[in-house]
Amino acid sequence: MINVLAIDSSARNEGSLSREMSKLFLKHWQVHRPRDTLIRRDVGTSPPPMLTEAWIAACFTPDEQQTEQQKEVLRYSDEAIDELKRAEVIVVSAPRYNYGMPAALKAWFDQVIRIRRTFSFDRTETTWPLSPLLSGKKLVLLTASGEFGFGVGGIREDREHLESHVRTCAHYIGVARTDLHCVAIEFQEFGDQRHRHSISDAHAKIERLARHLAVVQ
Numbered sequence: 001m002i003n004v005l006a007i008d009s010s011a012r013n014e015g016s017l018s019r020e021m022s023k024l025f026l027k028h029w030q031v032h033r034p035r036d037t038l039i040r041r042d043v044g045t046s047p048p049p050m051l052t053e054a055w056i057a058a059c060f061t062p063d064e065q066q067t068e069q070q071k072e073v074l075r076y077s078d079e080a081i082d083e084l085k086r087a088e089v090i091v092v093s094a095p096r097y098n099y100g101m102p103a104a105l106k107a108w109f110d111q112v113i114r115i116r117r118t119f120s121f122d123r124t125e126t127t128w129p130l131s132p133l134l135s136g137k138k139l140v141l142l143t144a145s146g147e148f149g150f151g152v153g154g155i156r157e158d159r160e161h162l163e164s165h166v167r168t169c170a171h172y173i174g175v176a177r178t179d180l181h182c183v184a185i186e187f188q189e190f191g192d193q194r195h196r197h198s199i200s201d202a203h204a205k206i207e208r209l210a211r212h213l214a215v216v217q
């Protein structure tokens, strides 16, 4: 039995393609692994707090010296990191907003990528001083875009800042490059045959991916 952390980040509930993708993935997952525990964090409808000067000061203060106020400032981060640590599989659904991830999802990454909790910092290491403290997690990224051509060789490849940013952040929450799996719906703004094909293709990929990961887990 494992824990699955599901993070939805679309600002909309009604008609959200990315939320539908995560529902579909979890439905298939539960068919194969009905005993797993599902943890939900809806950052789209309940956005995490933004980082502040007080937050940064608190997280650089040793635990034993933190004031009650500083502990309170870090409460969201503590809870979100606890959920993350417990999860073996993380399912993130994300719309593409202004070519990147929604601010609410970025705020979640900001809350969980935290010194001494999820990464260490070694000043003597002059090239790559940050090292993740977590490992062995799998991440499924389900994205929806209005436009198209964000893949390798696509016409908007140079505007792709959603999957690539999540991929970089994923390293710091314990996800190896080969353990990140992406499925994308494109063409939403066109609403044409290309969009319908993109949806059915993504839904088929999601079913296959859920089955594959559920079996190997």
Ligand SMILES: Cc1cc2nc3c(=O)[nH]c(=O)nc-3n(C[C@H](O)[C@H](O)[C@H](O)COP(=O)(O)O)c2cc1C
Pocket: 010, 011, 012, 015, 016, 017, 018, 019, 094, 095, 096, 097, 098, 099, 100, 144, 145, 146, 147, 148, 188, 189
């Ligand atoms: C504020 C906003 C910004 C958007 N920016 C982009 C964009 O930069 N590129 C793109 O391809 N689609 C963009 N879109 C379209 C969304 O990616 C598309 O509607 C997607 O289906 C939203 O996900 P959802 O259906 O889960 O809500 C944007 C939509 C909104 C509401």
